[in-house]
Amino acid sequence: MSTKVMIPTPLRAYTEKKDVVLLEGNTVGDLLNQLTNTYAPLRRHLFDDQGLLRSFVNVYVNDEDIRYLQKEQTRVTDQDTVSIIPSIAGGKENEQ
Amino acid sequence: MLTMTHTALHKIKVHSMEAYPEECCGILLGSENKGSKEVLDVLRIDNAKGENRTRRFLITPADYRRAEAEAEAERLEVIGFYHSHPDHPAMPSQFDLDHAWPSCSYVIASVEERVPCVVRSWVLKDDRSAFEEEPLESLREDSYRRIKTASTRAIRR
Numbered sequence: 001m002s003t004k005v006m007i008p009t010p011l012r013a014y015t016e017k018k019d020v021v022l023l024e025g026n027t028v029g030d031l032l033n034q035l036t037n038t039y040a041p042l043r044r045h046l047f048d049d050q051g052l053l054r055s056f057v058n059v060y061v062n063d064e065d066i067r068y069l070q071k072e073q074t075r076v077t078d079q080d081t082v083s084i085i086p087s088i089a090g091g092k093e094n095e096q
Numbered sequence: 097m098l099t100m101t102h103t104a105l106h107k108i109k110v111h112s113m114e115a116y117p118e119e120c121c122g123i124l125l126g127s128e129n130k131g132s133k134e135v136l137d138v139l140r141i142d143n144a145k146g147e148n149r150t151r152r153f154l155i156t157p158a159d160y161r162r163a164e165a166e167a168e169a170e171r172l173e174v175i176g177f178y179h180s181h182p183d184h185p186a187m188p189s190q191f192d193l194d195h196a197w198p199s200c201s202y203v204i205a206s207v208e209e210r211v212p213c214v215v216r217s218w219v220l221k222d223d224r225s226a227f228e229e230e231p232l233e234s235l236r237e238d239s240y241r242r243i244k245t246a247s248t249r250a251i252r253r
Contacts (some may be wrong), residue, residue: 009164010197011175043223045198056195058157065157086160088177090192090202091119091145091152092184 004084005031014042019094028059029072031082046084058085097231098176098201098217100126100135105234107138109212112180112205117189119143121153123163124176124201133175139163152191153179176201176217183208186216188227196220201230 002022007015015021021038025031032053036043046057053059059066060083066074076082099102125137141163144154155177167174177200181187186206188196196202202218218227 008160009167010199013199041222056197060157085157086124086155086197087157088155088160088197089153089195090119090121090179091148091189092181093151093189093191 001026001080003031003078004081005035006081008084008086010086011045011084014039014045025073026062027072028066028074028076028082029077030074032059038082056087056089058087059083067068097132097233098135098203099133099233099235100124101237102234103215103237104135104138105215107140108178108203108205108215112142112182112207112212113210115143115180116207116210117182118149119145119153119180119182121123121177121179123155123174124178124203125163125167125170125172126175127172128175135175136172138178139166139212139233150182171209174177174200175202178203178205180205180207180212182184188216188218193220193224193227194196196227198222198224203232 002021002024005021005023007021012019023031023034036046046053048054061069061074061076061080086096111122121143122141123139124135125131125139126135141155141159143149143151144156164174181204184206186204188202198220203215205215206213217230217232219230221228
């Protein structure tokens with residue numbers, strides 16, 4: 001069973017320029033593991049040192065943010081589309 | 097190397113000035129070829145941060161998704177982002193570093209007392225340890241058009 005995973009532009013340098021990758025797994029976590037096993041340098045950009053998804057990395061199953069589903073345990077089928085979507089945060093240092 | 101037209105650079109400076117003392121933000125659309133990027137359009141994004149907008153900005157996933165769709169419709173790519181640092185140097189902060197995406201240009205405009213000053217561009221190192229500055233060049237529209245026409249012809253060939 002292959003599920004479509006959409007790759008945002010900033011990460012395509014790590015996926016041989018592919019914007020869509022087909023991966024096998026039953027949960028979002030399975031897919032992300034397979035993705036980072038296939039493209040190892042992606043791991044540090046998606047996960048922090050504790051192995052948690054970085055706060056600015058958003059994963060959607062179809063149009064639903066997995067934070068409001070079962071997070072990485074959210075189940076997927078080959079009919080679903082999983083999208084990795086950036087949020088962009090930043091700003092100057094703390095004001096004194 | 098990041099190139100953009102004077103107009104694109106001007107748009108970033110005007111946005112920085114108008115948002116002062118808050119931070120502004122936006123998305124750079126363009127193309128990338130062998131590490132050399134060119135900005136062809138600048139999308140203003142409303143700072144989605146609810147508080148601390150004088151020192152923080154946020155571009156939501158919905159805004160990013162919309163920008164990527166717009167870029168694809170114009171056969172462009174999202175090549176980076178810009179934001180302002182009011183009364184602060186145009187250098188990335190630790191907070192910028194902690195939240196950075198790879199491969200993207202981070203253009204930062206410093207604004208001092210509402211006057212846009214320095215604009216610099218930065219790219220995250222692959223090991224996420226720091227940003228590296230990339231040369232930023234703005235070109236007059238006529239020279240830019242000449243380069244674009246030449247490169248478009250080269251692509252068509």
